[in-house]
Amino acid sequence: MSAWRSAAFAALAFGALAGCKEQISSPGKCPALCPSGHVQLADTLLTTADVSDTSVRGFVLVREASYLLASNLDSLQSLVLVRFSRIDTTWFVTLSSGLVDTAYVGNPDSVVLDLHLVQRDTAVKGLKLLVYRLPALFDTGASYASILPYFADSTLVDTVPISDTLQTGDLPVRIADSLVIAPADTGVVSLGIAVVAAGKTALALGSGNLGTTAPILSTYIHAKAPLDTLSHVTSVEPSVSLFVMNPPPGQPPSGVLALGGIPTARATLRLSLPTVVVDSNAVVRATLLLNTTGPAGGFARDSFFVFAQPVVRDFGAKSILWPDSTVSGSVLIHEGQTGPVALDLAPILRFWGTTQGDSTPRLIVLRAYPEGSILGSVTFAGRVAGALGPQLRVTYVKPYTFGLP
Amino acid sequence: MTPRPLCLAAAAALAFASRAPAQDSVFGIRGLGFPDRSVSAASAGTGGGFALFDGAAVLNPAALSTWHGTAGWAVAAGSNRSFDNGSGSTSLSATRFPVLGVAGQIGPRIVVGVTVADYLDRNWAVSQADTVSPRGTPVAAQDQTTSVGGVSDIRLAMAYRLQAVVLGVGLHALTGSAQTTVIRTFPSDSAFLPFAQHQVTSYRGVGLSLGALATPARSLLFAATVRFNGSLRASSPDSALTVGMPVEASGGVTFQPVQGLLLSGTVGYASWSSASSALASSGEGPARNVWSVGAGVDVTQLHLIGRPLALRLGYRWRQLPFAVDSGPSWLTEHAVAGGIGFEAAGGRATVDVTVEAGSRAARSLSESFVTAYVGLTIRP
Numbered sequence: 081m082s083a084w085r086s087a088a089f090a091a092l093a094f095g096a097l098a099g100c101k102e103q104i105s106s107p108g109k110c111p112a113l114c115p116s117g118h119v120q121l122a123d124t125l126l127t128t129a130d131v132s133d134t135s136v137r138g139f140v141l142v143r144e145a146s147y148l149l150a151s152n153l154d155s156l157q158s159l160v161l162v163r164f165s166r167i168d169t170t171w172f173v174t175l176s177s178g179l180v181d182t183a184y185v186g187n188p189d190s191v192v193l194d195l196h197l198v199q200r201d202t203a204v205k206g207l208k209l210l211v212y213r214l215p216a217l218f219d220t221g222a223s224y225a226s227i228l229p230y231f232a233d234s235t236l237v238d239t240v241p242i243s244d245t246l247q248t249g250d251l252p253v254r255i256a257d258s259l260v261i262a263p264a265d266t267g268v269v270s271l272g273i274a275v276v277a278a279g280k281t282a283l284a285l286g287s288g289n290l291g292t293t294a295p296i297l298s299t300y301i302h303a304k305a306p307l308d309t310l311s312h313v314t315s316v317e318p319s320v321s322l323f324v325m326n327p328p329p330g331q332p333p334s335g336v337l338a339l340g341g342i343p344t345a346r347a348t349l350r351l352s353l354p355t356v357v358v359d360s361n362a363v364v365r366a367t368l369l370l371n372t373t374g375p376a377g378g379f380a381r382d383s384f385f386v387f388a389q390p391v392v393r394d395f396g397a398k399s400i401l402w403p404d405s406t407v408s409g410s411v412l413i414h415e416g417q418t419g420p421v422a423l424d425l426a427p428i429l430r431f432w433g434t435t436q437g438d439s440t441p442r443l444i445v446l447r448a449y450p451e452g453s454i455l456g457s458v459t460f461a462g463r464v465a466g467a468l469g470p471q472l473r474v475t476y477v478k479p480y481t482f483g484l485p
Numbered sequence: 486m487t488p489r490p491l492c493l494a495a496a497a498a499l500a501f502a503s504r505a506p507a508q509d510s511v512f513g514i515r516g517l518g519f520p521d522r523s524v525s526a527a528s529a530g531t532g533g534g535f536a537l538f539d540g541a542a543v544l545n546p547a548a549l550s551t552w553h554g555t556a557g558w559a560v561a562a563g564s565n566r567s568f569d570n571g572s573g574s575t576s577l578s579a580t581r582f583p584v585l586g587v588a589g590q591i592g593p594r595i596v597v598g599v600t601v602a603d604y605l606d607r608n609w610a611v612s613q614a615d616t617v618s619p620r621g622t623p624v625a626a627q628d629q630t631t632s633v634g635g636v637s638d639i640r641l642a643m644a645y646r647l648q649a650v651v652l653g654v655g656l657h658a659l660t661g662s663a664q665t666t667v668i669r670t671f672p673s674d675s676a677f678l679p680f681a682q683h684q685v686t687s688y689r690g691v692g693l694s695l696g697a698l699a700t701p702a703r704s705l706l707f708a709a710t711v712r713f714n715g716s717l718r719a720s721s722p723d724s725a726l727t728v729g730m731p732v733e734a735s736g737g738v739t740f741q742p743v744q745g746l747l748l749s750g751t752v753g754y755a756s757w758s759s760a761s762s763a764l765a766s767s768g769e770g771p772a773r774n775v776w777s778v779g780a781g782v783d784v785t786q787l788h789l790i791g792r793p794l795a796l797r798l799g800y801r802w803r804q805l806p807f808a809v810d811s812g813p814s815w816l817t818e819h820a821v822a823g824g825i826g827f828e829a830a831g832g833r834a835t836v837d838v839t840v841e842a843g844s845r846a847a848r849s850l851s852e853s854f855v856t857a858y859v860g861l862t863i864r865p
Contacts, residue, residue, distance in 0.1 A: 112810040112850060113514055113570065113611055115630045116768050119669045119680065121619040364669070364677045365619075426678050475619045475677070482665050482684040484726040484767050485517050485719035 120478045121364070129472040130463045131352045135332040136397040137345035140452030143220075143322045145342050146290035147198050149455065150209070150275040151282035156325060159227060159274050160285060161218060163320040164297045166267035171301045171312045186308070188258045188299040193240075193271070195251040196286035196293035201380040202247055206278035209240040211255050214272045216265035224326035231274055242283075250293070258299075268319075269297060282379060282455070287321050290453055294318055335464040336373055339386055340448030341457035347446040348391075348399065349470060357474050358432045358442070365475040368409070368423040370460040371468045378415040378456030385410045385449040386421070386458065390428050394441040401445060407431040410449065413458050421460070425472065510845065510852055511568055511577070512816055513609045516769055516807025517717070517728060517760060518635055518663075523584045523602035526560050526837035526860025530824030531781025532799025534749035537708035537737035538698065540598070541586060541862065544735055544753075545696035545710040546642035546653030549588050549596040556864045557587040564856040571849030579608065583858075594646040604638035605688075607663040624677060627670045634663030636688045636717070649700045653710075657692035659717055659730075690717035690730060704741040708751075710734070726767055729759035731774075731806075745786030753777040757806030770808030773815060777803035781822070795826035797839070809847045818845035824858070835862040 151158040169188065172180045193211065200207065212235045218227065238255035259269055275283055288294025298315040302308050332338035337347035349368075357363060368388065378384060388409040391399040409424040428444060431437035448456055463469040513519035524533055525541035536542045540551035541558045559582065566577045581603060588598030610631040617626050642655030664685045671677035696710035714730030737751035753776065760772040781799025788794055798821075805816040820843025828835050837860040844853040 110613070112814070112847075113511055114613060115514065115611065115665075115667070117630075117667065119626075119628055119667060121617055123619045362680060362682070364671070364680050367676075424676060430678070473620075477669065477680045477682075480667055480682045482667075482686075482721065484686060484721060484724055485688075485717075485728060485764070485769075 116483045117481045119480060121475055122478050123473070123475045126353070126357075126472040126474060127467075129351045129353060130349050130470040132350045133337055133347060133462045133470065134397075135336060135338045135345055135347040135462075137329060137331050137338065137341070138343045139346055139447070140342065140344040142324075142342055143320070144289055144452060146287055146292045146453040147284035147455075148273070148287045148295075148321055149282060149284055149323045149325070149342070150273055151325075152275055152277075153280045153282055156282065156327070157224065158282065158323050158325045159224065159231060159272055160323045161214065161220075161222070161227065161270070161272055161320070162295050162318045163214075163216070163218065163220075163268065163270040164295075165316040165319045167261075167269060167297065167299060167316045168314050169261060169267060169299070171303075171314075173303050173307060173310060186302050186304045188301050190254050190300045191256045191259050192298045192300070193253050193255045194296040194298065195240075195253070195273075196295075197242065197246060197248050197251055198284040198286050198292065199379055199382070200242070200247065200283040201281045202244075203380065204277045204279045204281035205244045207242040207244070207281065207283065208276050209242065209251075209253075210274045210276060211237045211240060211253075212272040212274070213237050213259070214270040216262075216268040216270050218270055220320055220322065222324060223328060224324040227272070227324055231272055235272075237271065271295075271297075284379075284455065288317060292453075295321065332459065335462045337370070337446065337460040337462050337470075339446055339458050339460075340384065340451070340454065341377065342452070342455065344448065344451050345457070346397070347460070348397070349444050349446065351442045351444065351472065353429070353432075353442060353472075353474075356479075357429060357476060362477040362479075363426050363429045363433075363474060364477060366425040366429045367473045368425050369471045369473060370421045370423060371465070372418050372421060373459045373461050374418065376413050376415055376417045376456065376458040378454065380415060382454070382456060383412055383414045384454045384456035386413055386423060386446060387449040388423055388425060388428065388444050388446050390431055390437065390440055391443045391445060392440060394443050399441075399443060399445060402431070402437075402440070407437070413448075413456065415456065417458070421458075429474070510566070510606070510854075511609050511611065512805070512807075512809060512845065512847075512850075512852070513606050513635075514611060514632070515809050516764055516772055518605035518607040519609075520805065521581075521583060521603035521606050521635075523600075523604070523638065524560075525558065525584060526562075526824065526839045526858035527795070527797065527826055529562075529841055529856075529858045530797030530799060530822050530826070530837065530839035531749060531779070531783055532801035532820070532822050533777075533779030534737070534751050534781035534799050534801075535739065535747075535783065536779065537696075537710060537735055537751050538706060538739055538749065540588060540596075541584065541860070543584060543586075543600045543602045543638060543640050543655075545698070545708055546640070546655035546694055547644050547651045547696035547698045547708070547710070549598045549642055549644035549653060550646050550651040550698065552588045552596050552598070553590060554864060555587075555589040556862060558860065558862040559585045560858055560860040562856050562858045564854050566852055566854040568852045569850070581606070596644045596646075598640075598642050598644075600638075600640045600642070602638045602640070603635060604659060605636040605661075607632050607635040624675050625672055629668045629670070630665065631668075632663050632665045634661060636661040636690075638692075640694070642694070644696075651698040653694075653696040653698075655694040655696070655712075657694060657712070657714070659688060659690035659692065659714070662687040684721050686719055686721045688717055688719050691715045692730070706739040708735075708737045708739075710736075726763055728763040731755040731757045731759055745784060747783040747785065748781075749783070750780040751778070753803075755806065760806070764807075770811050770813050772806045772808070773804070773813075775804035775806045777801070789827065792827055795837075797824045797826070798822070801843075805845065809850060812848075814847040814850075816845055816847040819843055820854075830863075833864050835864075836860070837862075
């Protein structure tokens, strides 16, 4: 046994030596202890890399947006339209005996509208929301012009002041003692919301989409005496919530790459790249150079990202985006920004050099981010603009020569 | 030894060797790599003086005759090195497995064996800092070039015992590959992505070694060996290079003045200049013919806790064949070593431990090293 213990010890010592940590990197001393090859960078500007581009609006619709836009800006007016689900106007009081009795039901004594302020321009003071009563079954395809007549003094329900210090948060407002609902409306209430302030401004309210808080309409009912200590609250969310704008958004003009806004627009660029750029992982930097055609839109002093992603399959405007967010490029855009914009495309060019990305089209989609949750928009000159159109600057490593032996 | 255990042991040795990393010196970046010393831990303890008489080393096929019965052996070597490039130094460490082998006796006169040994080490990594301005603005860049692999020497050898002479012959296959990777990184806050590219170079070659041991007197033993190598073919996916390999010759003597004391010395020569023309064609510096010398003493009459204990001391010196620059500057290495060896498992196993310290230098470039060898020999 002792002999084998010795052998085990020897084996352990052998194993311990074999398990030593390695550190083999030495500082190079050229030329004696440097490899014969050199990493050489090349930088090139591809002025005709964009061989075709287009822009389409309508990826996130108004009714799908996370916000409801109210605006009285000169450049954009917007009204919020909300149709709430059917609300019960009768409360059946359950007595202590367990019997249900309608004899004690009183009328609603207050109506509360809960809104969630998502975004506003804090530089504009004296903000007020004007709440109007709309026809219960207003046309959900209505235009700004066709719905505007309903925003009249005769239909004004309440005026809701917003504190100048409130940037974002809940706005519970008692808007009326009661709302008369015609029998034909079957309990459906629709409201319109407009904004006024000391200056021209815009604000966003939560729509209930994409995780935001929806407007909620609540009625408070007390039972008749002597049971008037009993009360009941009925709350409903919207069945329709949208907003209408003036001027109405249209398809981007030809030759312009439009991104963002609502309904949101995206642009697609088809690239033609030299083999040395695509068929290797040698790209260390790739920058898509774009030129804006006008100031970026959006809330005052707001910002958003422009995101570039490759596509899995080319179906034009409905192309399927590559789902891996690491294969992308982005750049931050500020409201009012003009001039050139540089967007990093190196991860996408490298992706096209992999076995996964090799068979995918050389097509990228530009879009605003977060799409459907921002008002921001920007337009860039397309390829028809010539020197002002998209250009691609690529820095890559020339093929490395290892040499033999 | 029956064929089955021999085959199993050989298979195990080969499997183990395929996983074995090796690293001897950053100077392996030059020429064909860093020439390895495929000696056992016991031979290393005597400065290589006994290597021509050591059945566990791969220099002399006739030395296989020192095995009686079946044996398997392996050596692990861990080294710590301090490299100085003239303007700064850095500490490095690595582990390698210089030699693995099995041998068995077939009849009273013949011993056959298979060994797998390091021959040329191509494990190295160098880093360089640079500043580049691909877009007009300077940006720092760090290049790291790493090579992992090397050339192994697989030998099938036989020793034949005559009266006072033992003859040996060995067939060598040089095989292996090295993966070279270059990585350029930029500061994390820069807009540049890292770059990496790699190439695998494979190596093939053959060789034949002849050796002899002669005992003219009871206390005197001579050894001689010569090895003829064919060309080494290095090939990558898009190119190939054929490199002439050296003829290697060595001679040695062991003298036993008194019982339990062995003195030994070895001298070797290799005509590496045969590789010069091929290396020059690929932009490498020249190669030269080199000498090596080793001498040591082995005291075998000591005991520790009732067991025999061998005590070894040695010194070695050698020239290295590949120029480190176009000067050319040549590298020379020397080292002192000491070690012990003892038996375990009732005499069925031997453990040898050696520590070697030395240095190698060429002009302002120098590297000092301390290497610990642990050898395990099993005789089932």
